[in-house]
Amino acid sequence: MSLFTGTTEFYRKYRPGIPQEVARVLDHATPQRRPRRLLDVGTGTGLVIEALLGRFDDVIGVDNDADMLAAAESCLRPELPKGTSLTLVEATAEDFAPPPGWRADLVTICRAFHWLDQPKILRQLDGQVGPGGAVAIFGDNSFWAAGSPWKDAVRAVIKDFLGEERRAGRGTFQHHNRPYSEFLEESAFNQVDEVRVPVRREWTVESILGYLYSTTFAARGLFGDRIEAFETAVKSTLAGHGDGDTFPEENEFLIRIGRRERE
Template identity: 55%
Template sequence: MNVFEGSAGYYGRYRPGLPPEAVALLAGAGSPSSRPRRLLDLGTGTGLAVKALLDRFDDIIALDTDVEMLAIAETDLRWRLPAGVRLSLCHGAAEEFLPPPGWRADLVTICRVFRWLDRPAVLARLNQHVAPDGAVAVLADRSLWTATNPWQQAVRSVVQDFLGPQRRAGSGVFPATPEPFGQTLRASAFSDVTESFVPVRRAWSADGVLGYLYSTSFAAPHLFGDRRDHFEAAVRQVLGCFSDTDTFIEDNTFVIHLGRRPA
């Protein structure tokens, strides 16, 4: 089963995009003067990274295994394309990615999906399809499950009350914590790794929190069955203990691991 079953609509609406500082860093990475400049976004989901970088690249391939998310990406991105920019939305696995003949990425972006991939296999394949001066960027922030804000920890407890203490991943359980992303990159062809940390502050409403939860693998809508209304009421009740104005502030950090081949 797709661990994000039923989450695509929520993902497109409630997942936060890239902070401006992260966009600026990525825009300058991976042979920025080459033309045409090519971007490969693996595990694109609804295209959040692509959306942020549309005007920085000439030729973009965005890949995902979820057809529902790709459909949302098509609707949201196609009309935004700057003149002359080519966008290809492709259904497939990152481990099997094969670009058009002669096509090499100047920058590869991989967001949170990196933890779900066969990472050594993906990076070995990318070594064949990334330009000599290109780069691979792995980026993520803390999810609600791992966040440290008190209201988020309280909401996580509600999820655990309904679904059990172990983090879910669709109908299964979340895989064991993998080695740090930077460590995986350093063991690959892209071993020259820099790390950047971008603080972010977000303001959420109760509706936004619930929408975000339903966009995740650990709180996908189908997991709650006929108890979904009770779950939503419990989340709203616990959030009410933290704000009288339906505003919940999240402090987070966006981490970017940028890997290049050694000089």
């Protein structure tokens, strides 16, 4: 069972998308040759692919959650530019193998690298990325980690209901403290560039709750019959922050782009 079971409807509606400036950085990370191939690992509901539509001719998205892939299919297929091929594969990243002879120009891993066997994935990608290609590992700051008064207050409510440790579905979140650049530097993609893209967002009570229900640390099912009490507590807490029903967030995307040496 996926850690994200039961979150798909909230993920698609409330997860922030990929800003166009991030899409521009990714677009410029690889050669403009044709056909141009994209492999999106941990594709979820297709947010990365959606942001890059029209920039790649042959796209493969991989995820182990069938519901997420169904949402990606229904969203992306009608928007595909003419001549673009899209294949969505239900598999773990570690088990995925591309079609024979297929090599990516760009691999994207957004908000998902922490769930993977990082060294193993990067070893596999060495055989799945074509000459001159790149691996981009990127994401914005987690709601759990990023600090602001209203976020800190909501996080405290989550801890009151689910415990001090960050949840990951029915278990707890296990994470290393190593920068992702170090993993790239130890792989075949050891020429690493970092790009930061600031982003400002406006949240509402509805979108905050919807976002929380899209996560593994505050999925709706974790609260059981206390869900109404949780929502009441969040709304009461947020009433002491923000301007009416508006809650600003200053965030940024950190993009790490790894390329092979001397290609």
